[in-house]
Amino acid sequence: MGHHSYEKSKSIVLRVIIILGLITIIEVLIALLGKGHLIEGFYLPVALTGIVMIALSLTKAYYIVDEFMHMRYEVPAFVKTVLLPTLLLVWAVIAFFYEGNDWQKRRDLIKDKDREKVEKRAKADTSDQIGLLEYNWPDAVNRKN
Amino acid sequence: MADTLVHSQAADSEKLWEGGKSPFKTSYGKIMMWYFLLSDAFTFAGFLIAYGTLRMSMPSWPVPDFVFSTFPGGFHHKPLFFVTLMTFVLLFSSYTMVRAVQEGQRENKNGVVIWMILTILGGIGFLSCQAWEWSTLIGKEHMTVTTNPFGTHTEHGEYLEGDGHDIKAGDIFAPGESYLIHKHDGEWHNLKYKVLEGPDAGAVKELSFGPRAFGALFFFITGFHGFHVFSGVIFLIIIAVNVATGLYVKRRNGYEMVEKIGLYWHFVDLVWVFVFLVFYLI
Numbered sequence: 001m002g003h004h005s006y007e008k009s010k011s012i013v014l015r016v017i018i019i020l021g022l023i024t025i026i027e028v029l030i031a032l033l034g035k036g037h038l039i040e041g042f043y044l045p046v047a048l049t050g051i052v053m054i055a056l057s058l059t060k061a062y063y064i065v066d067e068f069m070h071m072r073y074e075v076p077a078f079v080k081t082v083l084l085p086t087l088l089l090v091w092a093v094i095a096f097f098y099e100g101n102d103w104q105k106r107r108d109l110i111k112d113k114d115r116e117k118v119e120k121r122a123k124a125d126t127s128d129q130i131g132l133l134e135y136n137w138p139d140a141v142n143r144k145n
Numbered sequence: 146m147a148d149t150l151v152h153s154q155a156a157d158s159e160k161l162w163e164g165g166k167s168p169f170k171t172s173y174g175k176i177m178m179w180y181f182l183l184s185d186a187f188t189f190a191g192f193l194i195a196y197g198t199l200r201m202s203m204p205s206w207p208v209p210d211f212v213f214s215t216f217p218g219g220f221h222h223k224p225l226f227f228v229t230l231m232t233f234v235l236l237f238s239s240y241t242m243v244r245a246v247q248e249g250q251r252e253n254k255n256g257v258v259i260w261m262i263l264t265i266l267g268g269i270g271f272l273s274c275q276a277w278e279w280s281t282l283i284g285k286e287h288m289t290v291t292t293n294p295f296g297t298h299t300e301h302g303e304y305l306e307g308d309g310h311d312i313k314a315g316d317i318f319a320p321g322e323s324y325l326i327h328k329h330d331g332e333w334h335n336l337k338y339k340v341l342e343g344p345d346a347g348a349v350k351e352l353s354f355g356p357r358a359f360g361a362l363f364f365f366i367t368g369f370h371g372f373h374v375f376s377g378v379i380f381l382i383i384i385a386v387n388v389a390t391g392l393y394v395k396r397r398n399g400y401e402m403v404e405k406i407g408l409y410w411h412f413v414d415l416v417w418v419f420v421f422l423v424f425y426l427i
Contacts, residue, residue, distance in 0.1 A: 031427075054422065074169070074171060075169050078170075082180070089190050100197065100200070103198075108204070
């Protein structure tokens with residue numbers, strides 16, 4: 001600050017808060033539209049509404065940091081020391097969401113496997129397995145059974 | 146003020162390494178507030194990424210416009226109305242905070258006090274909204290850290306019994322539709338339904354609870370944010386009192402303390418942008 005007159009910065013801030021309010025309303029409308037609350041029987045895929053809402057939220061974040069937190073008026077070197085580390089989060093988001101997605105695939109796989117009817121193997125088939133069943137358990141184990 | 150510390154580039158190019166200058170042309174306090182906020186951003190990002198990862202790993206997730214659809218005064222089926230109101234309360238308190246900072250820069254003590262009081266009221270308003278939201282979820286809908294009664298259907302089916310609220314026996318549902326399991330007299334009523342399509346067609350099942358982590362993630366993350374708002378309100382009150390008693394007039398540094406709490410307050414608003422996005426919008 002200090003780069004604009006008092007009146008000028010007052011009007012800038014007023015404009016920014018109105019933009020933030022409008023974006024919020026648009027976001028809520030998109031969320032409701034996508035889930036079919038606004039038009040009967042009309043839905044939008046989450047992939048589409050999600051990307052639009054993420055973009056709008058990042059716009060809001062930009063306005064808050066840039067104008068409300070005065071980042072626009074700071075020295076570029078200082079801005080970099082604050083903003084560049086947040087780029088690490090890009091990696092974190094990609095890596096963790098990739099992993100989360102994989103967990104879901106595994107859950108689905110387990111569900112499918114649970115539904116499968118498994119036929120019992122013939123007795124002779126067990127011979128090629130590691131001899132767990134034939135293993136000579138210590139007496140203590142046998143007695144428990 | 147910081148500007149006076151900074152000499153012109155030409156004059157001190159030969160004395161660059163002798164210290165006493167402010168390369169970032171801002172005060173130590175504000176720089177450190179920024180780095181604290183950066184670290185706090187990483188904390189919040191860690192929580193939100195954990196939330197996203199768990200949400201992605203689940204076949205279904207409670208639908209926000211079903212979960213957050215109550216409004217004070219006994220209204221139901223008002224998706225996202227209340228949380229939008231909350232967001233506007235916090236957003237407006239961010240505006241009043243900037244105005245306080247601006248009044249401080251022109252050394253207008255009364256202006257700073259008035260705008261800070263409005264900011265404090267906004268913060269208290271937001272916390273009150275959150276208290277109501279939590280008490281509805283805990284008291285009326287019986288969501289806890291380990292129990293999540295909000296579920297989403299993953300198959301076509303027909304209810305075999307009603308719950309006395311919105312569901313009647315014979316109602317048909319499709320995958321993606323939401324349900325809330327009710328609790329009466331300490332007993333959960335997991336309604337029975339018949340599967341109509343898919344590999345389990347014909348089977349009779351009970352409604353199962355929604356993803357378990359939902360309650361813990363919701364209460365912990367919105368709670369952590371709410372705690373930030375709460376401590377922000379405390380600091381705002383302390384600084385507003387200091388402004389009113391004229392402490393910062395003596396310092397003659399353009400009410401820098403107000404700027405620092407302003408940075409913190411905007412950060413709380415910034416985090417809410419993302420909490421609002423991932424918990425309520427998507």
